[in-house]
Amino acid sequence: MGRINRRQALQGIGASLGLAAASRAATGKRPNIVMIVVDDMRFDEFGAAGHPWLETPNIDRLAREGAMFTEAIHAIPLCSPNRASILTGQYPSRHGVAGNEARSELSHRLQTFPRALQRSGYRTGFVGKWHMGNDATPRPGFDYWVSFPGQGAIIDPQLHENGRLTTVPGYITDLLTDRSLAFLHAAAAGSQPFFLYLGHKAIHPDAVQHNDGSIDPNVPSRFIPAPRHDGRYAGKAVPRRPNFVPPDQLPDNNAQVAALLARKYAAGTRARYKAEIDASSSDATVRGRAEMLLSIDEGLGRILRQLEADGVLENTVILFTSDNGYFHGEHGLSVERRLPFEEAVKAPLLVRAPGLARPGSRIDALVSSVDLAPTVLELAGAPIGPHIQGRSFAATLSGAARGRDQVYIEYGGDAVFDWLDDAGYRAIRTRQHKYVHWIQHPERDALYDLASDPFEQRNRIGDPALAPLLADLKARLRAAVADAVGL
Secondary structure: OOHHHHHHHHHHHHHHHHHHHHHHHHHOOOOEEEEEEEOOOOOOOOHHHOOOOOOOHHHHHHHHHOEEEEEEEOOOOOHHHHHHHHHHOOOHHHHOOOOOOOOHHHHOOOOOHHHHHHHOOOEEEEEEOOOOOOOOOOOOOOOEEEEOOOOOOOEOOEEEEOOEEEEOOOEHHHHHHHHHHHHHHHHHOOOOOEEEEEEOOOOOOEOOEOOOOOEOOOOOOEOOOOHHHOOOOOOOOOOOOOOEOOOOOOOOOOHHHHHHHHHHOOOOHHHHOHHHHOOOOOHHHHHHHHHHHHHHHHHHHHHHHHHHHOOOHHHEEEEEEEOOOOOEOEOOOEOOOOOOOHHHHEEEEEEEOOOOOOOOEEEOOEEEHHHHHHHHHHHHOOOOOOOOOOOOOHHHHOOOOOOEOOEEEEEOOOOOOHHHOOOOEEEEEOOOEEEEEEOOOHHHOEEEEOOOOOOOOOOOOOOHHHHHHHHHHHHHHHHHHHHHHOO
């Protein structure tokens, strides 16, 4: 671990002890904690974030009764590695879950923060999507476990619970909510503080999945809302950002994206990736995603009511976020989500923390997904191990700290889609600027001024006036890479 990370870890441990002591003095006990991770949810896909017609009253309640982070960033905008980053507080360079390839064996060995919570006296539960490997069996650190192989199925999924894998009739979001409620109700009746991680399958599409959990790329995926929500948003006009590029067109303002999409759309590739290309950014697809979100919001409402009925809501911290963003045709991209643009790397992050987060507050401090693990540990009064690379934002919640001045983002390419095998990058994002270094194609590096160009349509890498800034960002990136890998 680099010198900066060791110092941050020690500071985090000291802050943890102080905040935990203050919390226990005020309430007499440690807080319960619920973390909800939605699959593929964008930062702007709920009402409180400004969406014009999405019905998300319960997600909006978290924003109204807690804090909404407006500058939360994924350490990597991709499912498997970022889920590992959320649970370990480490960058992919350190934890080793680098892409969406199966990592079942490795994922049993990850130093996840629920292990530390369990050792410190918390009753811990995991419900939902693991997706670091296709193996659905329990991982260390959890007293209660319900999961499914790989991506799972939306209708009548297989669930691994009570020690065996069985097919369970119903809609996946409702089934996961039901099991979350059962755990929370039982835990609320006990003497231990509790932690629940709920990883939703939604808003991910359904796909044809082989017996080993792998996905058939030649069969189109579908976004399937619960039957009660199907058609709720029919006819709604889909908002488009200024950087939207129609399908099959190449953007004329980004050389790297144009090169990648040219490979994707090349002869012979379209048939292989038709599930990723055909209508994936259409209005119907966007509305289908929105209708899937309705069951997530309803489930959150059920969780809030259950916690309230059990008398524990005001001693429960709720964190609501996602594993990566999603493209709706911005920059000509659809589904790719791995690439370092705001639509993919910005995260929804809502925290309801009674007595700590000021109700209705909007926090523009930079935070990273690697910061979730140390934050939970600090709130729980559990040790923050030296292996954790993130830094707690608990003090930022209360207004006692300003937060980061930069976040680091990395992606090394993966074997799931070979047209992305040279799309690896390292990036630094500050409050105003983003520098992207394309590992295999440094001649296509990019520098964006997010204040004047929030939709990243103008690459300023060659602007002489920004040469000193670029040199500074390159130095910052070199230091961040060294810290991420532990040099």
